[in-house]
Amino acid sequence: MSKSNPSSSWIAQFKPGDRVEVSFDDPGFRGSWFAGTVIRREAKNPNRYIVEYDQLYEDEFGEKLLQETLDWIQLRPPPPPEKKKKVQFKFGDKVEAFHSDGWWEGAITAEHSGGKFAVFLRGSKEQIVFEEKDLRLPVQWVKGKWEPRFEQVQREKEADSNCPKEVMKFTQGIQVEVTTEDDGFKGAWFAATIIEPSGEDEYLIEYKTLTNDDDTEFLREDIRACNIRPCPPEITVVDGFEVMDEVDAYYNEAWWVGVIAKILINCNYVVYFK
Template identity: 45%
Template structure:
């Protein structure tokens, strides 16, 4: 990443590793730098030091958790399936627009919490990432080549989205993926087949990789519709995954969301898992580009 001068008075955004705040960015101002600029003293704009809200919170932050303030579009417009940041609970959280409502209102889905919240246009901004000292995607007003590249990226995303089915019928024999709320398994998806329908919102499924306690036969389990999704569509094969690309990694019999932290030789990668803060070396065949099923359609994640 390019060098950035976070001098006194610079307007920045700060991320946190604390439980419940991961993935959010909070607006702050640099008060001073310390420890050869590896740490910064910042003052938050919305977070307060006490319950009375009389004094802004100040704290020292590692420089790796600080980035410049993202640019804002002068005349923003948002579309369905577009990735945005939504201002909520004093910070900016990444989500996906799943419905465009009346009066410039939008319904936003958050992957991490699986929540759906309605926002006004002033509470949203186009989602951008700080990559190698520049914002991706760039502002509309930037160079013509950048605009062309951004349009190509949006067009590719629309093509991928259009391949998803708007309505998926779950019936006996359907290949699906199942999530779990159990401690240690949250965030992972496990391949399974529907054996039969149980009532209106439940299914009996048989897992492809998970076994019973005695390891003699595939595990069967009753699962509600909130924990089932269609099996992801197969994307065109690529020879190499990109640095910082969001992927699913096949590990411990399930697919876990991670980010390519390093590209190695012989089609191997170092993958970083945000929730556990772990890194793991995996081969190309053990990875797939990350997708989310939103409103019955598959949406490809942007690079992060």
């Protein structure tokens, strides 16, 4: 099945008058969507459509709306409305921001007062402050249907914090990393050693950097198996990190889950800890 002659029935859904959004592969426009209306299908090639944009014009005076002939793969229906009346945006959320007459893919890099957010736009490599009303959660139109919104899926995963039924087994003396649900320590992984099993799916561990109250010996605790992981392998990063990369950063004797918020000189970074 070739791209120019697809047989999927859902492609034929676009007809004159249908509202659509249009994507581009041109440099500087990747990850952007512009609203328009289908005028008609091309007579010689039924997989191409003539679309008139809502806010893009042929002339510099803004008197005649731009029309273009586009391949079906560049079109999608307008995204469905949010299920919730109001989305609570936060740092690190992947979003689409309304900018320069289109919706652009990006990620929130800072939260400002007054319901405003700084967003890093991936296509144009810009960071711009937007009002909450100009943001929406990203969606994907795949094979004629909408996939779940990315951030909704992520939040559902974060809400399910219970241990899985099947957990990894550890042997005495193995080097591991452990995390805790205690306030102020969520998202931190501490180096430790397995001392011995202490219950069903639970182990007595000894920290390698944390000590007891009088600093006479390393702290020992009983930890659930689902809060223990093997030590991650060392990975060499050749080209450095980019804004919004998810990382583990070593701070206060632990590896903390975070996001690159800003790139400084000499391979230094500002990291936001979730």
